[in-house]
Amino acid sequence: MNIFVACSWFLQFSFGSTTAPSFGNRATRRRSGSLILSSKREDSSPRYEASVNVVLRSIFSGLFKDKVPACATTATAKNIKFLAAGAIAGVVSRTLVSPLEVVATMNMAAIGVVEGPRDALIQLWAVEGVTGLYKGNGANCLKVAPTKGIQFVSFEFFKRQILLFKRWQNMPVVLEPIERLVAGGFVNLRANYHA
Numbered sequence: 001m002n003i004f005v006a007c008s009w010f011l012q013f014s015f016g017s018t019t020a021p022s023f024g025n026r027a028t029r030r031r032s033g034s035l036i037l038s039s040k041r042e043d044s045s046p047r048y049e050a051s052v053n054v055v056l057r058s059i060f061s062g063l064f065k066d067k068v069p070a071c072a073t074t075a076t077a078k079n080i081k082f083l084a085a086g087a088i089a090g091v092v093s094r095t096l097v098s099p100l101e102v103v104a105t106m107n108m109a110a111i112g113v114v115e116g117p118r119d120a121l122i123q124l125w126a127v128e129g130v131t132g133l134y135k136g137n138g139a140n141c142l143k144v145a146p147t148k149g150i151q152f153v154s155f156e157f158f159k160r161q162i163l164l165f166k167r168w169q170n171m172p173v174v175l176e177p178i179e180r181l182v183a184g185g186f187v188n189l190r191a192n193y194h195a
Helices: 003-014 046-059 075-109 117-128 137-168 177-192
Strands: none
Touching: 075 117, 075 137, 137 177
16 A cells, blocks of 8 residues: 555545445556546545545655646645654654554653653553554554644744745855754744743
């Protein structure tokens, strides 16, 4: 299953469908490098399928060989892409380190002698299985996704502002590493300052 299928499943279930979409064979899904969705829903309409196709093409516009939809080139669409990229990156990183966080939490709550992380992971695996390694991951992901998404959008905003300032000063329009560091510092300053 690729990312397009997963996203279209999400979109279809988000709009109230209770049946899983069927995407046919590879020949019906691809035509000249673009994704064609063919869902077998009872309430499926050509307008719905076209809107799902536009949403997916807008989000993943860099993956298509043919013309990018006009709605994918607006500033709002770019910000939504950055927001989604930051949220996905935050969820993936939080999920990857979740077993270590569970072990750290177990060690903090332990009374008496604390085992090493390796022993705690082995014991957790033996007692609770794979689900024990990801206890509380859903709540962590709900917390991290909007935070990281907003931080990524803010980072891109501050980079653009630095580039605009450099254009205004007739300087070369290339971001130096120190300027990226400054943009990241502004993001963290903004994230930690709650007015």
